[in-house]
Amino acid sequence: MTGERDQRERLAAAQAGLLRALLAGGDVPEGFDPQRIAVEARALLAKRRGIVAMLRPDVADELGERFRPLFDAYATAHPREAGSRARQDAAAFAEWAEERGELTPPRRRWWRRGG
Amino acid sequence: MGGIPELGVGIGWRPEIDLTVERLPGVDFVEVVAENLHADDLPESVRVLLDRGVPVLPHAVSLSLGGADPVDAHRVEHLAAVAEAVGSPLVSDHVCFVRAGGLDSGHLMPVPRTRDALDVLVSNVRAAQADLPVPLALENVAALLEWPDGELTEGQFLADLVERTDCWLLIDVANLHANAVNLGTDASRFLDEIPLERVAYVHVAGGVEHEGIYHDTHAHAVRPEVLELLGELRSRVSPPGVLLERDENYPADSELARELAAIRAVLARHP
Numbered sequence: 001m002t003g004e005r006d007q008r009e010r011l012a013a014a015q016a017g018l019l020r021a022l023l024a025g026g027d028v029p030e031g032f033d034p035q036r037i038a039v040e041a042r043a044l045l046a047k048r049r050g051i052v053a054m055l056r057p058d059v060a061d062e063l064g065e066r067f068r069p070l071f072d073a074y075a076t077a078h079p080r081e082a083g084s085r086a087r088q089d090a091a092a093f094a095e096w097a098e099e100r101g102e103l104t105p106p107r108r109r110w111w112r113r114g115g
Numbered sequence: 116m117g118g119i120p121e122l123g124v125g126i127g128w129r130p131e132i133d134l135t136v137e138r139l140p141g142v143d144f145v146e147v148v149a150e151n152l153h154a155d156d157l158p159e160s161v162r163v164l165l166d167r168g169v170p171v172l173p174h175a176v177s178l179s180l181g182g183a184d185p186v187d188a189h190r191v192e193h194l195a196a197v198a199e200a201v202g203s204p205l206v207s208d209h210v211c212f213v214r215a216g217g218l219d220s221g222h223l224m225p226v227p228r229t230r231d232a233l234d235v236l237v238s239n240v241r242a243a244q245a246d247l248p249v250p251l252a253l254e255n256v257a258a259l260l261e262w263p264d265g266e267l268t269e270g271q272f273l274a275d276l277v278e279r280t281d282c283w284l285l286i287d288v289a290n291l292h293a294n295a296v297n298l299g300t301d302a303s304r305f306l307d308e309i310p311l312e313r314v315a316y317v318h319v320a321g322g323v324e325h326e327g328i329y330h331d332t333h334a335h336a337v338r339p340e341v342l343e344l345l346g347e348l349r350s351r352v353s354p355p356g357v358l359l360e361r362d363e364n365y366p367a368d369s370e371l372a373r374e375l376a377a378i379r380a381v382l383a384r385h386p
Contacts, residue, residue, distance in 0.1 A: 004235070004238060007234050007235055008184075008235055009183070011227070011232055011235050012184070015212055015216065015226075016217075017216075018215070018224070019218045019220055022220065024218070030263070039260070043222075044220060047221055048221050050363075080221055081218065081219060082214040
């Protein structure tokens, strides 16, 4: 019989490997169908993108057609960390897009709206 | 642990359709996503439903009971507090993991159907049960991919889980349909293998098939195959409750009413 600690360690390694493949472009773990990994990765990305678009419609609107490719690039480079919140994810993406000059920083946007 | 009271037919309460849920005819009970509620500041609509005597069942999505990490006591504490606040007869989460290796998948991921994974799940479920004031029901999830080296069928996995933890089951027939399409799960065998007397209630939801893969979206209409599975379950057992889940792309009230009526019609076929 194996102890619970060993079982947890084996499971942790297996689950972490799967999430790295799905969320961060990691290698497909042995025994998984690479096509299904790709389908699941797209589904998880679409869900995350949809939540960010819902939380920050201003960001999605301003980026328009650029929203999707930009978000997907951001998301793969920044998989969501355990314990993080969707709102933090949305804010981090907006900041990431601003740093790249893709999005107007919030203060300027306010001035523009006033003028 | 006592039994589960008769619940009837219900719908998932969501802030976007709060008034709809209040107005819809024949809503016997509702479910709320536990993580979206504050126990000491319930939404007015939820209080309206409670005042009417409508049971409100907290449904959790973040305990990650199938994960390798020990259960997060704060998340269980929150679920317990919400259960107390709404006076729920039971709470639920899923047979899944959400977090691993410091990452959050943002979704309900299937666990490997191995003895190792089952032992860890059992240990986590017992830990959660110890801190919950009411019975815990666990839901089968929809998978897009299959883990290698499974040692048990999904039905056997759930049956063992119930036997070892005395938990209840929340059977999602749309998820069962998803796994039948996506993984080749034998739905009839699944229903043969699970302890039907431990089904607390049933989920019904909509989805869409795309390139041979069924996506459990909760944003599309309920498919006839899913209602057929509900009928197959109902031909074996009368579950205490059946609940419709809709999370996005909300249709007209009349469409939700029609789906609730379709569920009632299936249940009535087996009096």
